[in-house]
Every structure is written in structure tokens, then in C-alpha cells.
Amino acid sequence: MSHFPALHTIEDLASFYRRYSVATFTADEPLYTVICERVTERHDVLEIIAAHDIGARQPNLLLNAIRFLTLQDPASGLAEMLTGELTEEVGERFCDLVVARRGEVDHLLANQRTQTNEVGRAAPLVLAFADVAASVSEPLGWIDLGSSGGLNLLLDHFAVTLVGDDGSVVAEIGPSDSPVNVRCDVTGVVSPPPKPAIAWRMGVDRAPIDVTNPDQARWLEACVWPSRTDRLERLAGACELVRRHGVEVRPGDAGGLGQIIADAPPDTHLMITTTWVWYYLDDVTRAAAFDAMASAGRPITWISLEAPGVAGMPVSPSQRDALRADASALIRADFDGVRPVPEMALLGWAHGHGTWVDWTAS
Numbered sequence: 001m002s003h004f005p006a007l008h009t010i011e012d013l014a015s016f017y018r019r020y021s022v023a024t025f026t027a028d029e030p031l032y033t034v035i036c037e038r039v040t041e042r043h044d045v046l047e048i049i050a051a052h053d054i055g056a057r058q059p060n061l062l063l064n065a066i067r068f069l070t071l072q073d074p075a076s077g078l079a080e081m082l083t084g085e086l087t088e089e090v091g092e093r094f095c096d097l098v099v100a101r102r103g104e105v106d107h108l109l110a111n112q113r114t115q116t117n118e119v120g121r122a123a124p125l126v127l128a129f130a131d132v133a134a135s136v137s138e139p140l141g142w143i144d145l146g147s148s149g150g151l152n153l154l155l156d157h158f159a160v161t162l163v164g165d166d167g168s169v170v171a172e173i174g175p176s177d178s179p180v181n182v183r184c185d186v187t188g189v190v191s192p193p194p195k196p197a198i199a200w201r202m203g204v205d206r207a208p209i210d211v212t213n214p215d216q217a218r219w220l221e222a223c224v225w226p227s228r229t230d231r232l233e234r235l236a237g238a239c240e241l242v243r244r245h246g247v248e249v250r251p252g253d254a255g256g257l258g259q260i261i262a263d264a265p266p267d268t269h270l271m272i273t274t275t276w277v278w279y280y281l282d283d284v285t286r287a288a289a290f291d292a293m294a295s296a297g298r299p300i301t302w303i304s305l306e307a308p309g310v311a312g313m314p315v316s317p318s319q320r321d322a323l324r325a326d327a328s329a330l331i332r333a334d335f336d337g338v339r340p341v342p343e344m345a346l347l348g349w350a351h352g353h354g355t356w357v358d359w360t361a362s
């Protein structure tokens, strides 16, 4: 699935950069808007970008590449990429650095893609897991499909704080001394969820990130915008937990989900999670993964946190009107192991990064 318009000329590329950066960065990372604006005026930089395939021309990727090089070598002359500070001439110096380090930039644009692993999504998952645990008698097994670095597989080691409308704490879940603190504003949550009890877990990803490898961890860090210190702190803490406890993330395509399901212990109630993964799958892969869940011959619960409508749940126009632009749908789909179509329930809406959850299920 391509999310990029056809970019036939340098002028097309410049106008794409301008439109994308204004829409994406202006509110939350103005430094990146300023940099992209200067890129649109620098033909030498646009030529470097245009030499790459269409997927590599996404503005985030060039920004991530320069942030990666700066994280690797903080003395490389663009401290703003570490702090997010908006300074004079930063766009010009950014472009000069792209040109000066063209070999490394080319390598990163050709070989990397924007990769995120958002630990804040643990909060909606903890709520969804409580919903599943309350409805089954077996211990929970879990496949996190599109797991990236597998950070959320350790969500039972996170300190998750759910905060109600009035600012009072609804629940504190997980060890209070965890290096990962996830705070989530909730509405509609009536009973505090327990800490998830996971008997078996496994991640799968087409391009898994091994966060115990410093360069791979640095790339994940580079893909988080510099001003998002909250996300950066959680990311660092979750990488620390992976180093302590380890996680298993198998390389594999979502279309091969059937094989992973076959390896899951039969005495567990198996949950499959997709958090901002289904969105990226083409129709053929979606159908293969869906069939794998439907034809597994065992009950499976699929929990998805995806853009509205992406994971198959119909979203009525009135719901859509009520949505904030950044809301994802939290959906539970139960396959009974016999019928091909699951029973689906909208559990609620959540911010795409899990900063708030509006729980609507009873």
C-alpha cells in the first residue's frame, strides 16, 4: 500500500515536502516544519532525495536519518536534532549536513524505513486484556503481530497509571519502580483492570528491531521527534526492560500468521494483537492473516488498535463525526474456532499513541 503521491518532478517533491510538513509537524515539532521548508528551496538536497524510490521520499525519513547521525555523533554540528530547539539558520545547516554526509544519508534512505514501537499503546492493551481475561477460563497466550522491537510484549513490567476525568487515579497497574511509566487519561472505565497475567507470548514482525543492538535501538530513537521527551523516556525504559528480561520477536510476514498460531500452546486462550499494523498490510496479506485466525480450529481473540474502519469494524458516520482526528478504534474480535466470521465489539476509542482511552464497552 503506497501512502505517497506520485512525485514526478523536483517541484512535485518540494510541494509534497511543504504540504506534508505543515500538516504533520507544525503543531508538535515546529523545528521539522522549518527544516522541511528550507529543504523545499534547496535543489541539491531535493536531488539527493529524488534519487531514491518513492517510499524513501517521505520527509520523516530524511529527518530520522539526520537525527540518527546526530545521535551517533552528537558533535556533528546539529544539536537541534537532539533538543528540538528552533534556532537561526537551522534549516540551512541541516541541508548542508545532508550534502556533506551524502554517503551515509543515501545508505540510510535506501535501507531504513520509519520504525516506531509505541509503548504508550500498553494502556489500551491492558484494558482490552482485562476484558478478555474476564470472559475466558484458560490462561492467556499472546501473539503481537507487527511487534517491531517487541517492547509492548513486556507491558506487565510497565507501571501503567489510568487517570479519570476529574484527575483522580483510577488504577495503578504493574510495578511502581518500573523504568517505564505510562500515563493514560480514561473515560468510561468502571473497574480497575488487573495486571495482565500472560502465560505465553511471542512477537512477529517483517522487520523486527533488536533493541539490544545499539544501532537498531538508535534508529528507533531517531524516529521519535526530538521534543517528545515523554516518548523518548518510555522508549529508553522499555529498551532497558528488554535487556533485562528479553523478548522473542520472530521475523515473519503477517501472511504467515497460521504457522505462528500453530506453535502457540494449545492450553491457552490465544490473543492476537495488531496495534497500528493492519493499516500497513495490503489486502492479500490482511485476508491471509484473517483466514489464519478464522481457520485455526481454536478460539482466538484479535485485539486491534488501528485507524477507524481499518480492521473491519463498521464505523458509523455519527461516530466518525464525533472522533478526534487522532483517535484509533480499539476492537475485540472473537473467533470461535468454527465459524469463519468473528463476533466483533468496539471496546472504545483511543489516542493512536495511547495517551487517552474512551472506553465504550459495557
Ligand SMILES: C[S@@+](CC[C@H](N)C(=O)[O-])C[C@H]1O[C@@H](n2cnc3c(N)ncnc32)[C@H](O)[C@@H]1O
Residues within 6 Å of the ligand: 115, 116, 117, 118, 119, 121, 145, 146, 147, 148, 149, 204, 205, 206, 207, 208, 252, 253, 254, 255, 274, 275, 276, 277, 280, 281, 285
Ligand atoms: C507502526 S509499526 C507498529 C509497531 C507496534 N505494533 C507498535 O504498536 O508500536 C508497524 C509495524 O508493522 C510491521 N509490519 C508491517 N508490515 C508487516 C507485515 N506484512 N508482516 C509483519 N509485520 C509487518 C512493521 O515492520 C512495523 O514494525
